């Protein structure tokens with residue numbers, strides 16, 4: 001049933017290759033112009049930000065959102081902020097197989113990066129958040145993340161810090177109730193929409209032939225030839241579709257996962273969604289170990305082997321894995337300075353139970 005996705009997607013790649021006159025699959029060392037043409041058909045350079053008409057980025061919203069991203073006094077135990085699980089030093093992740101939330105609770109999943117995340121069609125592995133704004137609003141109420149009983153409690157904690165009100169007023173001029181959960185999510189969303197990380201791959205796509213090393217170029221050819229781009233495509237190399245995790249074998253046999261997470265089905269309870277996960281972007285993937293929704297695989301090389309086996313029924317040799325790794329390394333971009341540096345927060349005590 002879900003198996004039909006793969007041949008379809010691979011067919012699309014073959015069609016692209018045929019369209020641009022590649023009679024044989026792209027091979028390591030093949031003509032660089034042909035490789036660039038194939039890559040431009042499958043991928044695209046990153047934008048510089050993720051603003052949309054409905055979600056404008058203003059300096060006031062970004063400055064406020066950047067503070068709120070680090071704000072722990074809005075959580076039930078006064079210790080949880082976005083930055084706890086999305087560290088700039090770890091390219092927007094926490095390095096743990098599964099995150100630790102409010103009151104030391106283990107989350108069911110591995111923390112995805114917040115870098116470039118606003119460029120995806122939905123948020124979370126199961127796609128149960130429409131955009132970064134909805135994600136930020138609902139994190140406040142998650143029993144695993146901030147642990148607030150309702151938005152009013154969370155906003156009362158924030159309003160108890162006097163320095164915030166003028167910042168909300170500046171970011172949302174004319175709003176009679178500026179310190180609101182809606183504005184919390186719009187400000188954090190605006191901040192996240194600035195977190196784009198263009199890197200060597202983007203410079204190469206733009207025509208700088210020396211931006212990718214020969215091994216990264218060979219790895220790109222192997223990535224396409226192996227079939228990875230059937231699912232990992234577009235500017236983020238993912239973040240555009242749901243696909244089944246485990247097409248040619250059960251994923252947990254390859255990952256050694258302790259629990260069988262059913263992906264999208266966990267939320268929708270619709271049989272067609274069983275084992276369907278959002279295809280994660282591969283931007284900065286070399287810096288965001290451990291891998292997969294449960295952090296069950298420690299190294300990038302092993303993650304590549306798991307993908308080849310579970311999605312494509314292939315067992316790549318060590319040289320092919322190393323080449324793909326060299327390509328994925330070229331997807332690493334620089335963490336923006338305003339994320340790397342922590343902001344100074346307005347002073348005030350944490351208001352515990354109300």
Ligand code: HEC
Nearest residue numbers: 081082085099100101109110111112123124125136139145
């Ligand atoms: C206790 C750890 C923790 C905290 C606190 C936390 N997150 Fe996350 N975050 C996670 C985990 C784990 C996931 C993966 C959840 C899933 O896919 O089911 C995630 C996923 C996300 C995603 C989706 C990324 C994607 O690729 O789909 C975004 C965006 C995000 N978090 C932003 C935030 C923001 C903004 C905050 C603060 C308001 C926050 N997170 C607080 C652990 C955390």
Ligand code: HEC
Nearest residue numbers: 227228231243245277279280291292293303304307308311
């Ligand atoms: C049929 C679709 C499909 C194909 C083909 C595919 N992937 Fe994936 N990939 C996925 C999905 C879905 C996930 C998310 C699995 C999970 O964590 O639940 C994923 C996850 C990953 C991850 C881990 C991402 C993270 O943030 O932890 C890496 C790395 C990866 N894929 C690389 C590859 C490579 C390399 C290939 C080719 C050998 C490949 N993929 C082929 C669908 C696919």
